[in-house]
Amino acid sequence: MARAPVLRHGPVVPQVESLLRERLRSGEWRPGQRLPNEVRLAAELGVGRSSVREAVRLLARDGLLDVRHGAGTFVADPPDEGAGVVGVIDVGRLVRRARLLEVYEVRRALEVEAARLAAHRVRPEDVERLRAGLRRRRELDGGDAAAFVTADLEFHRSVVELSGNALLLSLFTAVRPVLFEALTDMVRHEEDLPDVADAHTDLLAALERGDEAAAVAATVDNLESVLSVIRAAVGER
Incomplete structure (x- = not known):
């Protein structure tokens, strides 16, 4: 073998x-x-x-x-040669975006609640770990797409983990492979992805202050900006 x-x-x-x-x-x-x-x-x-x-x-x-x-x-x-390679790729990508839209809507719901809970439960040592994760995300931005998405999802997983809710963490873990696949594809091929670096920084600052409302707002700002791209890709308003 x-x-x-x-x-x-x-x-x-x-x-x-x-x-x-x-x-x-x-x-x-x-x-x-x-x-x-x-x-x-x-x-x-x-x-x-x-x-x-x-x-x-x-x-x-x-x-x-x-x-x-x-x-x-x-x-x-x-596929039949008449279908055209470009058409096949575009349809496949559209299907993936439609699937991602549903997953992202679930992600938004669970991460908003996770951020709210984490704001009450985060400790100084947790903030340092999040800061290191955010620094790694920043360093990988613009480089290998898979490595960047991995760092991004690891940062978000850490926030969900800090919520102290095992079910939220299980749900995030379940959708993570779908997110990784689709987001890596988007980073590689989407030219106009929104820059959500500030939203990540705002989330970290809100958690450090223990500010529930600001943590929720930063999470919504981050995920809604990407959701708008996905909705546009599948033609949903």
């Missing part, structure tokens, strides 16, 4: 999806060919079966794989 690839620190599912996508792109598996089963792929990649299952689901959603229950997972046939 080939040695498992070395995965980076961070969400596993997007990395597994990227590895499988590259193997499809390279022609390792041809259209109509059956992929190794979930157990074998998980062993090859050194990850859990659930990570492989979710990555396969995402690739099937994008039309690259065909999951046939009871038969296995097969490489999907390529």
